[in-house]
Amino acid sequence: SAVISQKPSRDICQRGTSLTIQCQVDSQVTMMFWYRQQPGQSLTLIATANQGSEATYESGFVIDKFPISRPNLTFSTLTVSNLSPEDSSIYLCSASKGDGTYEQYFGPGTRLTVT
Amino acid sequence: GQQVMQIPQYQHVQEGEDFTTYCNSSTTLSNIQWYKQRPGGHPVFLIQLVKSGEVKKQKRLTFQFGEAKKNSSLHITATQTTDVGTYFCAGKGGGSQGNLIFGKGTKLSVKP
Numbered sequence: 001s002a003v004i005s006q007k008p009s010r011d012i013c014q015r016g017t018s019l020t021i022q023c024q025v026d027s028q029v030t031m032m033f034w035y036r037q038q039p040g041q042s043l044t045l046i047a048t049a050n051q052g053s054e055a056t057y058e059s060g061f062v063i064d065k066f067p068i069s070r071p072n073l074t075f076s077t078l079t080v081s082n083l084s085p086e087d088s089s090i091y092l093c094s095a096s097k098g099d100g101t102y103e104q105y106f107g108p109g110t111r112l113t114v115t
Numbered sequence: 116g117q118q119v120m121q122i123p124q125y126q127h128v129q130e131g132e133d134f135t136t137y138c139n140s141s142t143t144l145s146n147i148q149w150y151k152q153r154p155g156g157h158p159v160f161l162i163q164l165v166k167s168g169e170v171k172k173q174k175r176l177t178f179q180f181g182e183a184k185k186n187s188s189l190h191i192t193a194t195q196t197t198d199v200g201t202y203f204c205a206g207k208g209g210g211s212q213g214n215l216i217f218g219k220g221t222k223l224s225v226k227p
Contacts, residue, residue: 033214040222041219041220042203042217042218042219042220043158043203043217044217045214045215045216045217048214058214059116092157092158094158101163102146102148102163102207102215103148103160103163104148104158104160104205104215105160106157106158106159107157108156108157109157
């Protein structure tokens with residue numbers, strides 16, 4: 001298994017600013033992912049964070065709005081840029097060892113409120 | 116694109132009753148996974164099914180993967196209040212990418 005921590009756990013940000021969320025895994029993992037989850041809703045995949053290369057974004061998500069870094073096999077960041085109230089959500093980081101099981105381990109999430 | 120549909124959206128049961136949630140994919144899946152998210156918590160992996168027709172059990176939970184690998188179910192026998200939460204299925208298509216498509220989830224409430 002893998003233990004994942006996220007910082008910050010929650011934040012309140014003003015419109016037009018940016019928030020960077022950090023995700024740390026306690027062991028090396030092959031794949032890391034970023035999701036968005038509205039309260040009471042399902043998980044929507046934003047992007048796959050690729051180590052050493054640009055992230056792979058899902059339809060409807062772009063790099064300018066959600067820049068992602070993954071400098072090594074245990075760490076990734078997601079920035080939500082030019083915040084608007086519609087960005088208020090829970091952002092979850094997950095990781096998979098990629099050993100054929102594709103089981104994903106999730107971080108505790110970051111609750112973002114944009115005022 | 117690939118879609119994973121899950122029903123019902125909500126289920127309210129009396130403690131001791133059984134519960135089932137169903138998952139259907141628009142395309143054949145290489146595997147399907149089930150996750151549980153407690154209120155205020157994050158999704159936690161329960162199980163992965165890979166083989167056509169596979170059935171796996173975890174105590175009171177029974178997971179099935181359809182013969183065509185396009186549908187799955189989770190059945191809980193004799194629910195307890197600790198079963199409360201949202202159960203998500205997540206399907207993986209073919210290829211080496213690890214990304215999953217999550218269903219909308221079934222929110223289970225258990226009345227003691």
